[in-house]
Amino acid sequence: GAVVSQHPSRVICKSGTSVKIECRSLDFQATTMFWYRQFPKQSLMLMATSNEGSKATYEQGVEKDKFLINHASLTLSTLTVTSAHPEDSSFYICSAPGQGGFNEQFFGPGTRLTVL
Amino acid sequence: AQRVTQPEKLLSVFKGAPVELKCNYSYSGSPELFWYVQYSRQRLQLLLRHISRESIKGFTADLNKGETSFHLKKPFAQEEDSAMYYCALRNSGNTPLVFGKGTRLSVIA
Numbered sequence: 001g002a003v004v005s006q007h008p009s010r011v012i013c014k015s016g017t018s019v020k021i022e023c024r025s026l027d028f029q030a031t032t033m034f035w036y037r038q039f040p041k042q043s044l045m046l047m048a049t050s051n052e053g054s055k056a057t058y059e060q061g062v063e064k065d066k067f068l069i070n071h072a073s074l075t076l077s078t079l080t081v082t083s084a085h086p087e088d089s090s091f092y093i094c095s096a097p098g099q100g101g102f103n104e105q106f107f108g109p110g111t112r113l114t115v116l
Numbered sequence: 117a118q119r120v121t122q123p124e125k126l127l128s129v130f131k132g133a134p135v136e137l138k139c140n141y142s143y144s145g146s147p148e149l150f151w152y153v154q155y156s157r158q159r160l161q162l163l164l165r166h167i168s169r170e171s172i173k174g175f176t177a178d179l180n181k182g183e184t185s186f187h188l189k190k191p192f193a194q195e196e197d198s199a200m201y202y203c204a205l206r207n208s209g210n211t212p213l214v215f216g217k218g219t220r221l222s223v224i225a
Contacts, residue, residue: 034212043202043217093160095213103209107160
């Protein structure tokens with residue numbers, strides 16, 4: 001099946017710094033990618049839809065200036081958490097629909113962000 | 117609004133016992149329903165989709181539109197089934213998934 005990678009897998013940063021998380025589709029192209037956030041022992045919550053060649057679509061309540069999304073190519077989307085604060089600490093997961101009629105979504109392994 | 121409800125946070129069963137993970141949804145149209153599984157230290161992966169009506173690893177799930185349910189079942193649980201299970205729906209193709217809160221299945225030897 002198709003593979004989605006994320007980098008880094010884990011990051012610890014100081015409050016006020018910015019952190020960039022990469023999501024790559026390794027063996028297929030993805031014009032759309034999705035970014036989710038998962039708090040401990042809670043479900044995945046959709047943050048935004050990343051669109052190659054156009055602006056991302058953010059879910060209600062998600063600050064677009066804080067969570068910058070750039071879909072740089074057909075295989076890469078980045079999420080930058082700007083001026084991170086401890087409440088931004090979470091597990092961030094990206095996914096991409098594969099090609100073919102079913103469009104199965106393939107998930108990255110996730111990135112654990114800890115803001116001190 | 118789209119919503120997926122998994123009423124049980126944790127389900128513990130003995131090896132060989134039947135398993136049923138409940139999932140109910142609310143959606144105004146005809147969504148696609150899925151079950152995803154996340155084993156310890158692994159990424160989320162697709163287990164079942166209602167369109168296929170298939171059995172994977174002994175698991176089945178039937179979409180009941182009248183009850184708006186998509187319960188996951190397995191007649192005989194195995195220890196390797198211990199994992200986090202998420203029910204999810206989407207509108208179509210390239211739209212994002214809406215997840216339930218998940219149920220942790222623990223199969224006891």
